[in-house]
Amino acid sequence: MTRLRRMSLPLVGFAMFLLIWEVTGQSLGNALLAPPSSVAHTYVDLLLEGAMLAELFTSLRQMMIGFLLACFIGMPIGVAMGRSRVSDAMFRPWVSMFVVTSTAALIPVLILLLGTGLALRSSVVFLAAVWYIILTTYNGAKGISPSLIATARSFSASRGQIFWKIILPAIYPYLITGARIGLVHAIRAMVMAEMFVIVGYGGLINRTGLDVDTSALLSLLLTLMIVSLLANWTLFQAGRLLAPWYEQRGS
Amino acid sequence: MRLFSTSIFRSEHMENARIETIKITQRSSRVADFLSGNKVLGLFSVLIGLTAWEMTASQFHKMVLPPPSDVLARFFDTDFLSTLMPSLANSLIAFAVGFGLALLVAIPLGIVLGRSQLLYRMFDPLISAIYAIPPVAFVPFLIIWFGLFFEGRVALIFMMCVFDILVVIVAGARDVSSKLVDVGRSFGASRSQILRLVVFPAISPFLIASLRVGSARAINGMITAELFFAAVNLGMVMKRSAQAFDTASAMAVVVTICIVGLLAQTAIHRLEDHVLRWQPRRST
Numbered sequence: 001m002t003r004l005r006r007m008s009l010p011l012v013g014f015a016m017f018l019l020i021w022e023v024t025g026q027s028l029g030n031a032l033l034a035p036p037s038s039v040a041h042t043y044v045d046l047l048l049e050g051a052m053l054a055e056l057f058t059s060l061r062q063m064m065i066g067f068l069l070a071c072f073i074g075m076p077i078g079v080a081m082g083r084s085r086v087s088d089a090m091f092r093p094w095v096s097m098f099v100v101t102s103t104a105a106l107i108p109v110l111i112l113l114l115g116t117g118l119a120l121r122s123s124v125v126f127l128a129a130v131w132y133i134i135l136t137t138y139n140g141a142k143g144i145s146p147s148l149i150a151t152a153r154s155f156s157a158s159r160g161q162i163f164w165k166i167i168l169p170a171i172y173p174y175l176i177t178g179a180r181i182g183l184v185h186a187i188r189a190m191v192m193a194e195m196f197v198i199v200g201y202g203g204l205i206n207r208t209g210l211d212v213d214t215s216a217l218l219s220l221l222l223t224l225m226i227v228s229l230l231a232n233w234t235l236f237q238a239g240r241l242l243a244p245w246y247e248q249r250g251s
Numbered sequence: 252m253r254l255f256s257t258s259i260f261r262s263e264h265m266e267n268a269r270i271e272t273i274k275i276t277q278r279s280s281r282v283a284d285f286l287s288g289n290k291v292l293g294l295f296s297v298l299i300g301l302t303a304w305e306m307t308a309s310q311f312h313k314m315v316l317p318p319p320s321d322v323l324a325r326f327f328d329t330d331f332l333s334t335l336m337p338s339l340a341n342s343l344i345a346f347a348v349g350f351g352l353a354l355l356v357a358i359p360l361g362i363v364l365g366r367s368q369l370l371y372r373m374f375d376p377l378i379s380a381i382y383a384i385p386p387v388a389f390v391p392f393l394i395i396w397f398g399l400f401f402e403g404r405v406a407l408i409f410m411m412c413v414f415d416i417l418v419v420i421v422a423g424a425r426d427v428s429s430k431l432v433d434v435g436r437s438f439g440a441s442r443s444q445i446l447r448l449v450v451f452p453a454i455s456p457f458l459i460a461s462l463r464v465g466s467a468r469a470i471n472g473m474i475t476a477e478l479f480f481a482a483v484n485l486g487m488v489m490k491r492s493a494q495a496f497d498t499a500s501a502m503a504v505v506v507t508i509c510i511v512g513l514l515a516q517t518a519i520h521r522l523e524d525h526v527l528r529w530q531p532r533r534s535t
Contacts, residue, residue, distance in 0.1 A: 006372060009369070009372040009373045010372065010373065010375070010376040010377070012373055013372075013373035013374045013375075013376065013377045014376070014377055016373075017377055031395075032395065032396070086292065089291075089292030089293050089296070090292060090293070090295075090296040091296070092293055093293040093294075093296060093297050094296070094297075094300065096513070097509055097513070098509075100467055100470070100509060100512030100513055100515075100516060101505060101508060101509040101512060102470060102471035102474050102475060102508060102512075103471075104387075104471065104474050104475035104478055104479075105474045105478075105489070105504065105505050105508045106505060107478070108478070108489050108490060108492075108493040108501055109493075109498065109501045109502055109505055111493065112314075112315070112493055112496065112498045112501065113315065113316060113498070184383075187385060188385040188386075188387065191385045191387055191388050192385070192387045192475070195387060195388075195390065195479065196478070196479075202387075202388075205388055205391060206390075206391060208391070209390070209391020209392070209394065209395070210391070214392065214395065217391055217392060218392075220388070221384050221388055221389070221392075224383075224384050224385060224388055225380060225381075225383045225384045228383040228384065228385070229380065229383050232383070
């Protein structure tokens with residue numbers, strides 16, 4: 001396959017998708033499925049109006065609280081689990097329990113505990129992201145080649161030196177991947193929590209859903225898609241920039 | 252389990268598809284390892300956690316933070332059980348329909364996309380793009396299309412797990428060794444024979460992985476749907492308990508969902524042991 005063809009095929013895929021959507025949208029009408037042409041129109045309006053982006057940035061800023069907490073708490077726990085059998089056994093049941101429990105189910109309980117404010121949203125985001133961050137870091141720390149550590153030990157490296165010079169560089173790509181996975185879940189959780197208590201961007205989606213015209217709703221979904229792709233891409237690039245000697249893995 | 256949710260720009264990984272897929276299979280046994288660790292210490296840790304919770308709870312009012320013993324007592328309360336069990340059964344029906352439909356769509360589609368280089372290149376970025384949208388955000392849209400009740404819930408469950416399944420199956424279908432397919436072809440196997448005798452056995456670890464990932468997502472979708480559409484079944488039990496400030500009951504529902512999730516994972520693990528006996532465990 002030539003390079004040109006390789007590059008153009010995804011565009012063909014997108015074009016086909018848009019075409020089918022346009023035709024279906026035209027025949028069903030805006031109330032059921034707004035065609036891309038009218039979504040594009042509404043999208044520009046929403047961008048110029050500014051409320052959409054304002055809500056989005058507020059929501060994202062608040063989401064970062066839960067996400068960063070999840071990173072700060074999840075990453076050390078993951079490393080501890082990967083490097084020590086005792087902490088592995090201690091944390092394991094909690095992680096496997098929470099990772100299968102859906103975040104949505106926790107929301108009503110958390111509302112009773114924390115109310116419907118910022119504390120609720122932060123903890124929902126935290127609870128959605130932290131387990132995946134732990135799991136990814138755990139896999140990274142667990143997979144460090146024992147011979148590296150044995151070598152360091154035979155050169156009489158201290159525990160601190162082993163941690164800073166071997167363990168940390170080795171799990172570096174996993175930390176980035178963990179953050180990426182966690183961020184995807186954080187965005188999902190943010191939207192879910194906000195839709196539940198109808199505030200912020202999620203609340204906007206909920207309210208827009210009541211409109212007769214679906215083009216605004218689809219525009220909001222489009223923005224979410226762009227944010228999610230951008231966030232992922234940014235972290236991916238950050239990882240490449242900070243640790244270019246690693247292909248990112250452990251995803 | 253979340254292996255796949257990240258690779259949003261998966262085109263970056265295209266060259267690494269092979270490495271990536273090996274990781275998937277390793278991963279599946281890693282998760283299995285993960286579930287069966289040192290049981291005694293684990294139990295000890297859970298007991299410590301519960302004791303800490305019990306002690307903290309004694310400082311608060313029951314409505315705010317009920318002790319775990321109260322939550323446990325709910326499971327022996329016949330009144331509560333008589334509403335919980337039928338609700339759970341109804342919830343599981345929606346789960347089965349949504350998950351089943353997703354499997355029916357995603358498995359054939361995934362095989363086709365994974366086996367055809369052309370289709371893969373055409374549609375992989377599109378799938379990644381749609382996948383990037385949080386599925387809950389589709390709820391208002393699904394309400395317009397499918398209404399507030401059973402159909403809507405099934406649609407959300409479908410939306411939440413179909414892409415996760417699809418991505419795993421595509422990775423699996425791309426992983427099938429071309430040597431095997433070539434050997435089959437040179438012995439004059441027909442297309443359907445190659446599919447049945449070569450491709451299908453080769454992707455069976457991925458089928459299991461897709462069940463694991465998909466079922467977790469579908470259970471998630473099940474309870475999400477019951478809370479976001481018209482509240483019914485488990486979602487209804489939960490909302491009612493919350494409105495009555497009966498936190499212990501709401502927590503009992505969460506525990507039920509957690510148990511359902513763990514049971515599903517265990518069942519799939521058993522199935523894996525049974526179906527994939529011929530496969531050497533790579534990472535243990």
